[in-house]
Amino acid sequence: MDHFLQTQAWADVQASLGRRVHQQSGPGWRFLAVEEKNPAGKVLYAPYGPVAATPSAFDAALAALVDVARSCGAVFVRIEPVSAGLEPSAADAELRRRGLQPAPVNQQPELSRVIDLEGDFKDVLAGMKPVNRNLYRNIHKKGVTFRSSQDPDDIRILLDFLHMTARRNGFKPQSDEYLTQVAASLMPAGAATLFIAELEGSPIAAALVYDSADTRTYAHAALDDSHRKLSAGIPLLVTLIAEAKDRGLKHVDLWGVAPADQPDHKWAGFTAFKKSFGGREVSYPGTWDLPVKKLRYRAYQAARKLRNMAVAGVRSARARTGR
Known part of the structure; x- marks a missing residue:
C-alpha cells in the first residue's frame, strides 16, 4: 500500500509551506523526510517512511537518512517504518537492534482502518x-x-x-x-x-x-x-x-482508529463510525527515533521526563485539594 505521506505530491505540499524536504532512493528503498524543529533542536522526520522492500534495503535507507541528518545538523532522525520489509511481529525487536527507540508520542496513527477495493x-x-x-x-x-x-x-x-x-x-x-x-x-x-x-x-x-x-x-x-x-x-x-x-x-485508508481495548480513547467515537464501513484493521510499528547527536538527544529525553513528572505532580496536588 503506497502511503500518501511518502509521495511527491506531499513533498510539494511541504515545500509550499516553506519546509526543507529531502528525498532519496536506492535499490528497493526510498524516503521523503522533512526538517522540523522541536525542543531538542532540528529533527529529520520521515512520515510513514522510509519505504523499503527488504530489511537490507531498510538498513540502506536508514544509513542515508542519518547522512542527511548529519549534513543538516539534525539531532535525531524520526521515522514511522510502515513499509520497511520487516516482519510485523519482529519489528519492535528489529528496530531496537538497529539503535532506534520509541518516540515519546506517535506522530501519525499507529492503527488504521483500510477498505480493500x-x-x-x-x-x-x-x-x-x-x-x-x-x-x-x-x-x-x-x-x-x-x-x-x-x-x-x-x-x-x-x-x-x-x-x-x-x-x-x-x-x-x-x-x-x-x-x-x-x-x-x-x-x-x-x-x-x-x-x-x-x-x-x-x-x-x-x-x-x-x-x-x-x-x-x-x-x-x-x-x-x-x-x-x-x-x-x-x-x-x-x-x-x-x-x-x-x-x-485498490484501497481506501480511513486513517487513524483507537485500540479496541481502550473504549475511553479520544478517538473512540469516530473509530466506531469508521468500523461501520467494514474493512480491516492495520497495525503499524509506530514512531521511532534514531539519535544522531546522542548527548543532545539524551538531554532532550531527560528534560521531557522531568517536565512530565512536574505536570503529573501538579495534577495530583490539584486532585487532592479539589481545585
Whole structure:
C-alpha cells in the first residue's frame, strides 16, 4: 500500500509551506523526510517512511537518512517504518537492534482502518453496516446530492464545518492557513479531492481525500450541525469509496482508529463510525527515533521526563485539594 505521506505530491505540499524536504532512493528503498524543529533542536522526520522492500534495503535507507541528518545538523532522525520489509511481529525487536527507540508520542496513527477495493463493489457494500448501505441507496429521496471538486476555493466549505465541529466537541483542528495551502498545492494537481454533500444545492457535509498511486486516504471531514439528523456523512463516505473504486484505486485508508481495548480513547467515537464501513484493521510499528547527536538527544529525553513528572505532580496536588 503506497502511503500518501511518502509521495511527491506531499513533498510539494511541504515545500509550499516553506519546509526543507529531502528525498532519496536506492535499490528497493526510498524516503521523503522533512526538517522540523522541536525542543531538542532540528529533527529529520520521515512520515510513514522510509519505504523499503527488504530489511537490507531498510538498513540502506536508514544509513542515508542519518547522512542527511548529519549534513543538516539534525539531532535525531524520526521515522514511522510502515513499509520497511520487516516482519510485523519482529519489528519492535528489529528496530531496537538497529539503535532506534520509541518516540515519546506517535506522530501519525499507529492503527488504521483500510477498505480493500478489489473485486465487485457490491462486496465492499456487503462489508458495511446495513444502515450505511441503506443511506447510500436512499438519501437522494431526501433531496441530498453529492459532488466532487478540485477547486481550492471550495476548501472554505470544509473549514466552516470543521469550525462547527471544533466548537461542539472542544477540539482544535488544523489551522485554516495550513489546510488552505494543502488544498492550493494538491487539488489543482489532482492529488486531493473535496467531496461535498448538498441539500437542495446548499452544502451540508464535506470530506477531503488524498490519492496516491493505489490508495485514497480519508483525511478530513465535517458536517453542518443543523442537518445532523440526515447523517449525510455516511453516504458521503460511501460515495468517495465508490469513486475511488471507479478510479481504479485498490484501497481506501480511513486513517487513524483507537485500540479496541481502550473504549475511553479520544478517538473512540469516530473509530466506531469508521468500523461501520467494514474493512480491516492495520497495525503499524509506530514512531521511532534514531539519535544522531546522542548527548543532545539524551538531554532532550531527560528534560521531557522531568517536565512530565512536574505536570503529573501538579495534577495530583490539584486532585487532592479539589481545585
